[in-house]
Amino acid sequence: MPKINILCFTVLCFFFSCQTKAQTENKAVPADARSADKASIVLNTNKADCISLPFGYSDLSKRTTEESVLSAIDDKNKLKELNDLRFEKSIKKDLIALPEEYHVILPFSTSVNEKYDRISMASDFLCYGDHSLYFMAVYNTVRYAEPFIEKIYLVSTKGGKLIDMKRIYLNHQGEMGFASYTLFNIDKNYIISLQNYELTENPFQLKPVQQYQILPSGKFARYYxxxxxxxxxxxxxxxxxxxxxxxxxxxxxxxxxxxxxxxxxxxxxxxxxxxxxxxxxxxxxxxxxxxxxxxxxxxxxxxxxxxxxxxxxxxxxxxxxxxxxxxx
Structure with a gap:
């Protein structure tokens, strides 16, 4: 089974950094320069490691109260399912730039630099025609003694080249009990449903589910x-x-x-x-x-x-x- 080496993962991180920078500069970026950023990387292509669908939190429609949300976040069986994706290859890096969308959806995006000790790519992935969709986990090992997965990104690739990425999971616990969560479900038709939750001092309000479709180009787009x-x-x-x-x-x-x-x-x-x-x-x-x-x-x-x-x-x-x- 092909393995992701550290050099290739560094290229991956470099691509994300370049992609973020290109989105924030005012100058036009030539098309050939953008394509050069999408360097080929070695990823697991063993079809035996393609996961079956549906996958994720299939009962999102039932998570309508603060208590039900917290029970889903703390569900040990679901956490085991996420870890069973086999996030085997990690790279230690003090500072990495990732496109982030805590409160808003694309195209309203920004970039934040956050310190993490562990970022890992899963061996198990989604097969989607000519595209392969990989799960990338960001572990928070800075604030807590026991590291846990704080974010999961779904990374779209074709022929080893990076095309797009979408954050599909978030477990961000802030100060004074405030928290931001995102739970996901990917159905058998590859429609991605994301449910965002905000726990603040205000009364709990359920946000609408956001759905995304994987286009033939490999990019993610809102689905209605x-x-x-x-x-x-x-x-x-x-x-x-x-x-x-x-x-x-x-x-x-x-x-x-x-x-x-x-x-x-x-x-x-x-x-x-x-x-x-x-x-x-x-x-x-x-x-x-x-x-x-x-x-x-x-x-x-x-x-x-x-x-x-x-x-x-x-x-x-x-x-x-x-x-x-x-x-x-």
């Missing part, structure tokens, strides 16, 4: 059960073939806005005019300041007061890849 017009409290647009298509407007927290560097922003929300093609970002995206009022008692935004403010920055996409970002 029904075609046609779609609207919720944060986004609206048209769904075609279960994917976002055409013009969309989205009002979400945006981690690209650094509040300390932009004191005129009282919150990180933006009003986005976006465009999608076959589920992937396309064309020019326009990010405006989101103007909204807040409930004085709860501090929550009042949705019916939301409106578009001044233009902040634009992003230009080609084939789902960010080519350029320009601030006003």
């Amino acid at each position: 059960d029904r075609d046609g017009s779609y609207k919720n409290n944060e986004e609206q647009g048209t769904v075609k073939n279960h994917l976002k298509e055409g013009k969309w407007t989205e009002t979400k927290s945006n981690s690209t806005i650094e509040l300390q560097k932009n004191p005129e922003f009282t919150d990180p929300y933006t009003y986005l005019e976006a465009e999608y093609k076959n589920g992937l970002p396309s064309g020019t995206w326009k990010f405006y300041k989101l103007l909204q009022n807040y409930n004085e008692e709860t501090g929550e935004p009042i949705l019916n007061t939301r409106k578009k403010g001044a233009l902040i920055y634009t992003e230009m996409y080609k084939n789902g890849v960010l080519e350029k970002r320009e601030f006003q």
Whole structure:
């Protein structure tokens, strides 16, 4: 069985770092430079190690209370299933950059540097046509005496080349009992369901399930059960073939806005005019300041007061890849 050596895993980490940097710079990145980042790596290709589906937390729809969420997080049988993926090859590294999405979903992403002692790739993986999807675990060994898996990423590859990655699991325990969790399920049709939970001082509120589809290109894209017009409290647009298509407007927290560097922003929300093609970002995206009022008692935004403010920055996409970002 092929093994992942440390040199190859270092290349993997380097790729993630390069990918993150390319997403945050304002200059266009030539296509040939991007493809050079996607260096070939040696990964386990033994079909005998392909796991069967469904896999994950199949009862996500039943986890509707804080108690049920905590019982799922602490479920020893589920934790054993995750560890049984055989995260055998690890690399010790003091500092590694990973794309992160604690509170928001792509394309609202940022990069954070966090210190970990152990990052491992599993030998068991998902076979998906010409693509292979690998599980990468990030263990938190800094804050706790006994290390545990804090994050799991699903890494999409084809022919040993890296294509995309999506965080599918999170067990982030903060101060004063505050915590962020993500539980996942991958069904027999390879539809990935993610349920995010936030435990804060506010009353427990269940967030909507986010679903993702693996495209023929190997990229991850939002998946919707029904075609046609779609609207919720944060986004609206048209769904075609279960994917976002055409013009969309989205009002979400945006981690690209650094509040300390932009004191005129009282919150990180933006009003986005976006465009999608076959589920992937396309064309020019326009990010405006989101103007909204807040409930004085709860501090929550009042949705019916939301409106578009001044233009902040634009992003230009080609084939789902960010080519350029320009601030006003």
